Amino acid sequence: MTYRAFINLLCLGNRAVTILNRSSGRLLHIQMGIRNIASQAERGFNPAKVAVVTKMTRYEFEQQRYRFSELSEEDLKQLLALKGSSYLGLLERHNIHTRNVEHIVESLQKEGMEVRVVKRGQYDEETVRWADAIISAGGDGTMLLVASKVFNKDQPVLGVNTDPERSEGHLCLPVRYTHAFPEALQKLRRGQFRWQWRQRIRLHLEGTGINPTPVDLHEQQLSLEQHYQAHREAGSLSKPYLLPVRGLNEIFIGESLSSRYPCHQTKPWHLEPPPKHECLASYYEISVDDGPWEKQKSSGLSICTGTGSKAWSYNINKLVEQAVEEVLRIGKAQMGLDIPLSRELIEKVTDEYNKSLVFGPEEGRMIFSIREPIVNRVFSSSRQRGFANRVCVRSRCWDACMVVDGGTSFEFNDGAIATITMNEEDQLRTVLLEN
Amino acid sequence: MTYRAFINLLCLGNRAVTILNRSSGRLLHIQMGIRNIASQAERGFNPAKVAVVTKMTRYEFEQQRYRFSELSEEDLKQLLALKGSSYLGLLERHNIHTRNVEHIVESLQKEGMEVRVVKRGQYDEETVRWADAIISAGGDGTMLLVASKVFNKDQPVLGVNTDPERSEGHLCLPVRYTHAFPEALQKLRRGQFRWQWRQRIRLHLEGTGINPTPVDLHEQQLSLEQHYQAHREAGSLSKPYLLPVRGLNEIFIGESLSSRYPCHQTKPWHLEPPPKHECLASYYEISVDDGPWEKQKSSGLSICTGTGSKAWSYNINKLVEQAVEEVLRIGKAQMGLDIPLSRELIEKVTDEYNKSLVFGPEEGRMIFSIREPIVNRVFSSSRQRGFANRVCVRSRCWDACMVVDGGTSFEFNDGAIATITMNEEDQLRTVLLEN
Numbered sequence: 001m002t003y004r005a006f007i008n009l010l011c012l013g014n015r016a017v018t019i020l021n022r023s024s025g026r027l028l029h030i031q032m033g034i035r036n037i038a039s040q041a042e043r044g045f046n047p048a049k050v051a052v053v054t055k056m057t058r059y060e061f062e063q064q065r066y067r068f069s070e071l072s073e074e075d076l077k078q079l080l081a082l083k084g085s086s087y088l089g090l091l092e093r094h095n096i097h098t099r100n101v102e103h104i105v106e107s108l109q110k111e112g113m114e115v116r117v118v119k120r121g122q123y124d125e126e127t128v129r130w131a132d133a134i135i136s137a138g139g140d141g142t143m144l145l146v147a148s149k150v151f152n153k154d155q156p157v158l159g160v161n162t163d164p165e166r167s168e169g170h171l172c173l174p175v176r177y178t179h180a181f182p183e184a185l186q187k188l189r190r191g192q193f194r195w196q197w198r199q200r201i202r203l204h205l206e207g208t209g210i211n212p213t214p215v216d217l218h219e220q221q222l223s224l225e226q227h228y229q230a231h232r233e234a235g236s237l238s239k240p241y242l243l244p245v246r247g248l249n250e251i252f253i254g255e256s257l258s259s260r261y262p263c264h265q266t267k268p269w270h271l272e273p274p275p276k277h278e279c280l281a282s283y284y285e286i287s288v289d290d291g292p293w294e295k296q297k298s299s300g301l302s303i304c305t306g307t308g309s310k311a312w313s314y315n316i317n318k319l320v321e322q323a324v325e326e327v328l329r330i331g332k333a334q335m336g337l338d339i340p341l342s343r344e345l346i347e348k349v350t351d352e353y354n355k356s357l358v359f360g361p362e363e364g365r366m367i368f369s370i371r372e373p374i375v376n377r378v379f380s381s382s383r384q385r386g387f388a389n390r391v392c393v394r395s396r397c398w399d400a401c402m403v404v405d406g407g408t409s410f411e412f413n414d415g416a417i418a419t420i421t422m423n424e425e426d427q428l429r430t431v432l433l434e435n
Numbered sequence: 436m437t438y439r440a441f442i443n444l445l446c447l448g449n450r451a452v453t454i455l456n457r458s459s460g461r462l463l464h465i466q467m468g469i470r471n472i473a474s475q476a477e478r479g480f481n482p483a484k485v486a487v488v489t490k491m492t493r494y495e496f497e498q499q500r501y502r503f504s505e506l507s508e509e510d511l512k513q514l515l516a517l518k519g520s521s522y523l524g525l526l527e528r529h530n531i532h533t534r535n536v537e538h539i540v541e542s543l544q545k546e547g548m549e550v551r552v553v554k555r556g557q558y559d560e561e562t563v564r565w566a567d568a569i570i571s572a573g574g575d576g577t578m579l580l581v582a583s584k585v586f587n588k589d590q591p592v593l594g595v596n597t598d599p600e601r602s603e604g605h606l607c608l609p610v611r612y613t614h615a616f617p618e619a620l621q622k623l624r625r626g627q628f629r630w631q632w633r634q635r636i637r638l639h640l641e642g643t644g645i646n647p648t649p650v651d652l653h654e655q656q657l658s659l660e661q662h663y664q665a666h667r668e669a670g671s672l673s674k675p676y677l678l679p680v681r682g683l684n685e686i687f688i689g690e691s692l693s694s695r696y697p698c699h700q701t702k703p704w705h706l707e708p709p710p711k712h713e714c715l716a717s718y719y720e721i722s723v724d725d726g727p728w729e730k731q732k733s734s735g736l737s738i739c740t741g742t743g744s745k746a747w748s749y750n751i752n753k754l755v756e757q758a759v760e761e762v763l764r765i766g767k768a769q770m771g772l773d774i775p776l777s778r779e780l781i782e783k784v785t786d787e788y789n790k791s792l793v794f795g796p797e798e799g800r801m802i803f804s805i806r807e808p809i810v811n812r813v814f815s816s817s818r819q820r821g822f823a824n825r826v827c828v829r830s831r832c833w834d835a836c837m838v839v840d841g842g843t844s845f846e847f848n849d850g851a852i853a854t855i856t857m858n859e860e861d862q863l864r865t866v867l868l869e870n
Contacts, residue, residue, distance in 0.1 A: 373750070
């Protein structure tokens with residue numbers, strides 16, 4: 001690295017960037033970008049260059065899905081009808097999204113900002129380097145994708161929900177601004193908002209059989225040769241390697257077949273799978289906050305941020321009233337109590353239990369959740385979940401992956417050790433706007 | 436159908452067979468097979484022809500996985516080492532399995548039975564027609580595969596666990612018989628055993644965009660053209676179609692990406708996926724025992740038999756002591772009680788709660804479980820699980836599948852309606868042997 005690049009690096013104080021950008025030229029590039037952003041941060045939100053990253057609508061998705069079959073629009077109509085989906089319905093949602101994107105872009109341009117519109121498929125590091133601020137135009141999925149490439153805590157990321165009638169968009173601005181974006185923009189420029197810092201998860205990988213190359217889950221399956229090559233190149237990492245991603249919602253670890261997303265590059269679809277139970281269950285060892293290693297077998301392991309504690313992790317851990325009612329009923333009987341269980345009481349208990357699963361996005365801690373633990377003489381599930389500052393996981397899986405925010409996957413097989421922590425410098429800068 | 440075939444069909448009293456075998460020749464074939472089995476059933480277990488279906492060991496799996504890379508045994512050793520797996524360890528487990536299979540085969544032959552050894556990859560309807568009884572030599576996964584092709588309730592299916600040190604094998608004979616198979620065989624011939632009838636789930640499919648062709652999850656992905664063709668041929672089914680499979684453990688319904696297994700033929704890996712939340716969550720409507728339709732959004736839906744109530748469904752529904760303890764603690768506080776919560780009490784309550792999730796394999800009812808329900812103003816999860824005799828599900832998914840025992844998958848997209856029931860004639864005949 002050149003001396004100049006090294007100095008830039010110091011100014012940056014951001015290791016992540018050095019991983020994504022090894023050439024000093026690029027570092028210089030980023031450093032300049034940052035000067036704008038940093039100064040801008042003081043006097044409200046006033047970027048010169050804004051990238052708008054747009055989601056792919058289901059209409060576009062269906063269109064592309066059958067592109068290779070060379071379908072006409074008429075064929076697509078027919079095909080969707082066969083699938084019980086309404087072509088016109090999809091087209092309407094698509095047009096609503098498109099109109100909302102146009103509204104955002106025009107509003108930004110009216111404010112004299114330079115705008116680049118990028119489809120999520122085309123969104124890359126170059127876009128991130130170019131922009132002073134990035135706007136995600138879609139739902140939470142698009143916001144997660146956008147955030148995944150931003151490593152500079154001074155670079156603001158905003159989410160605008162472009163289909164407010166259909167999706168919630170927890171990570172986006174209040175929905176009313178979708179149709180009143182100029183108003184949002186005014187407030188942002190005048191500084192009538194609060195920065196919302198969202199802590200993120202960083203991953204270190206070490207051990208044997210490691211392949212630190214991220215796999216975009218939207219890519220096609222690698223050939224077995226490539227896979228074999230990857231392994232060849234991989235080998236063993238003596239010291240922990242910081243992976244070039246940050247988790248905004250959660251990290252999910254599990255055997256490919258038990259995870260929500262398969263690891264394409266290692267799945268031998270042309271073969272018999274291993275016996276079912278090995279497929280389903282992920283086998284690993286876990287150490288929380290440098291505590292003792294515990295053997296676990298489960299449908300995977302989730303480690304989430306405060307942001308993610310309202311997402312999938314919440315659904316993994318929350319209890320419904322039915323379960324709470326039964327536990328209280330059994331408990332009452334066991335204690336020989338004769339107190340009526342009112343609906344109100346059950347609701348209160350359920351509510352309090354579930355509230356305890358959620359925490360603030362700015363908090364520097366995580367919740368780990370062992371999903372559907374398998375309990376037998378070998379595997380304890382004494383602690384199915386809990387808060388943690390540092391989680392170490394030793395894989396005993398044989399075709400597993402580590403999935404970050406459902407979008408980026410890393411192989412995580414027997415021999416690999418992951419250290420999961422949080423770090424101030426990984427925070428994502430978003431905005432809080434009053435409704 | 437010829438008159439002769441029709442008569443055979445009556446003797447059979449088994450609709451399933453008519454679905455798998457449309458030619459009268461085949462029906463005749465089966466009918467003859469059944470005479471043996473039926474008579475045999477009265478005087479204990481005394482089959483003339485036994486098929487032994489063997490599992491694929493992980494050693495074989497790894498070998499085949501890299502077959503196309505034309506690896507030498509030396510390369511494989513190296514590759515496994517890189518993955519942190521022990522070549523010799525895998526080879527040892529493989530040899531143990533192989534020896535146990537040989538032991539079973541020799542024991543059967545000593546008893547003068549005709550034996551066919553079939554690898555699970557080669558196991559097909561022809562084998563089932565040929566055999567009077569079938570022995571699964573592997574773990575529960577192999578047993579599930581074997582059972583999936585048996586539609587005749589008079590045809591006995593036995594499981595022998597060929598790696599008792601490593602797996603539990605709930606569906607297999609007591610492990611000690613793995614090494615003492617001749618003794619098991621004697622008891623079976625002398626009728627010193629009880630038949631264990633295991634109820635199974637049957638599936639009817641109707642609606643639009645239906646494709647009743649089962650997809651073996653071990654097959655490779657179909658091309659988009661094939662997929663498009665399949666849809667073309669599929670179209671709409673006016674009256675319910677009985678699918679050619681029976682569920683011994685469970686049926687799992689969910690979006691491909693939320694299910695444990697992807698639906699290969701519809702997954703457009705070369706494309707952007709839809710927004711994350713749509714991927715993860717499965718949207719459907721459910722009616723239990725002809726009750727009202729309820730909208731649900733969740734990480735899928737599982738419907739299990741008594742046999743399956745000890746398997747995945749149990750892990751989906753059971754509570755760990757940590758959760759029970761917290762519910763009781765909150766409940767106590769809410770009720771203003773001042774009773775100590777002893778470890779013993781918590782264990783008792785947890786135990787009683789979890790016991791209520793399990794029921795007998797012979798019982799003619801099912802448990803449905805909504806997995807990780809998403810609760811908001813639109814979706815209620817008032818009843819996350821319960822017993823049922825009949826479950827109807829209307830898909831609102833857009834790339835979903837219905838997976839039977841983790842082995843066979845059917846497309847299940849918007850417009851499709853599944854009716855899930857049990858029927859006496861679908862029972863699987865297995866044996867209960869004292870340990």
